[in-house]
C-alpha cells in the first residue's frame with residue numbers, strides 16, 4: 001500500500017492542515033474516535049508531525065470550533081443546500097464544515113477558506129464532482145451566513161437533545177441556556193502554578209482568578225510557554241483544581257489517589273506536601289502521569305491497577321482518599337467538544353456502577369477519622385449527587401463534611417445547600433467573556449467515623 005500523502009513541497013500553503021482537520025473530523029464523526037486520541041499519543045494522526053507549530057494550532061482550533069458549533073453548522077448547511085449535504089462523499093461534508101467554520105468564526109480570509117475547501121474536495125476521488133457545489137455554497141455562506149447563524153442560535157442547536165432534556169430537568173431551562181451559551185465559546189487556558197501565581201500571570205499575559213488559578217488567552221503549544229520546561233505549572237481547568245484543595249492542610253499525610261492519571265490532582269497533592277500513592281487502571285495514562293510528575297519534579301508512588309480491586313481486602317490505612325472517577329465528562333464539553341457527540345445516555349448508567357464500586361473501596365481504605373473527596377467532571381446527577389447519596393445509605397461509617405464557600409474563595413454560587421461543590425460552565429462570569437467560565441464539576445467531602 002502506498003504511504004499516505006500529507007503534504008507535498010508543491011502543495012498550496014494551508015491545504016495539508018485542512019486535509020488533516022478533515023481526517024480528524026471524520027475520525028470523530030464517522031469512526032467515533034476521541035479527539036484527544038487523534039491529536040496526541042500512539043494513535044495520533046501521523047500527518048501532525050509534518051505540520052508547523054502554527055498550522056498544527058490552527059488545525060486543532062478549526063476542528064474544535066467545528067465540533068463546538070456542529071449543530072449550528074449542520075442547520076446552516078441544511079438552509080444553504082436545497083438537496084441536503086451529499087451523502088455519497090464524506091469529504092464533501094467535511095470540506096463544507098471546514099470552509100463554513102473559517103468564514104464564520106476564524107481569522108481566515110473568506111476567499112482563502114473557499115479556495116482551500118474546493119481544493120480539499122478536488123483531491124478526493126469520490127468528492128471531486130462536488131467542487132462547484134462547495135464553491136457556490138461557501139460563497140453564499142460568506143454573504144448570508146451570519147444572520148442565518150443568529151437565527152439558528154435561538155434553538156440551542158449545539159447541544160444534543162438528550163443532554164438538553166437532562167440539564168433542563170436538573171438545572172432548569174434558564175441555567176441550561178446559560179450552560180449551552182458558555183460551552184459554545186472557546187475556553188481560556190488555565191494553569192495551576194506551584195507558587196507565585198501573580199508572577200506567572202504577568203509572564204503569561206494572564207490574570208489570577210480568585211481561586212488561585214492563572215488564566216490566560218495565549219494559544220498554541222503549551223510546551224513553548226515560559227515555565228513549562230522548568231516545571232513551574234501544569235494545565236488544569238480552574239474547577240478541576242478545586243477538589244484536591246478540599247482536604248485542607250494535607251502536608252505529611254498519606255493520600256491514595258485512586259483514578260490519578262494524567263496527574264493534575266496528584267500534582268496538587270504532592271506539591272502541597274502529601275505522601276501520595278497514585279493508582280490508575282490505564283498503563284498508558286500512568287506512563288503519562290509519571291512523565292508529567294517528572295517534569296514537575298514531584299515525587300509520588302505510582303501503580304497500575306483497577307482501584308476497586310487494589311490491595312484486595314485492604315486495611316484502613318490512608319489519612320485521605322481522592323476519587324476523581326471516570327464519568328460521562330459532560331462538564332468538560334467546552335474543552336472537549338467531541339464529548340457532546342460521542343457520549344450517549346446509556347454510558348451514564350454503566351459508569352455509575354463503576355463509581356459505586358470505587359466509592360465503597362475508598363471507604364475501606366480510609367483510617368477512622370480519614371477524609372474522602374469524591375469528584376466527577378460530569379453535569380449528570382447520577383454521577384454526583386446520587387452516587388454520594390447511595391454511598392451514605394450503604395456505609396454507616398461515612399458522613400458528609402459540608403464544604404464552606406470560604407474554602408473556595410467565597411464563591412457561594414458553586415456550593416450547594418447540602419455542602420457539595422457544583423460548578424457549571426456558566427459560573428465565574430467575567431467582563432471579557434473569553435475569560436469567563438468553569439468546567440462542570442461535582443465534589444463531595446466525607447469523613448469516616450472514629
Ligand SMILES: C[S@@+](CC[C@H](N)C(=O)[O-])C[C@H]1O[C@@H](n2cnc3c(N)ncnc32)[C@H](O)[C@@H]1O
Nearest residue numbers: 259260261262263264265280281306307324326
Ligand atoms: C477523570 S480521569 C482522572 C483525572 C486525574 N485525576 C487528573 O486530575 O488528572 C479518570 C481516570 O480514571 C481511570 N480509571 C477508570 N476506571 C478505573 C478503575 N477502575 N481503577 C482505577 N482507575 C480507573 C481512567 O483511566 C482515568 O485516567
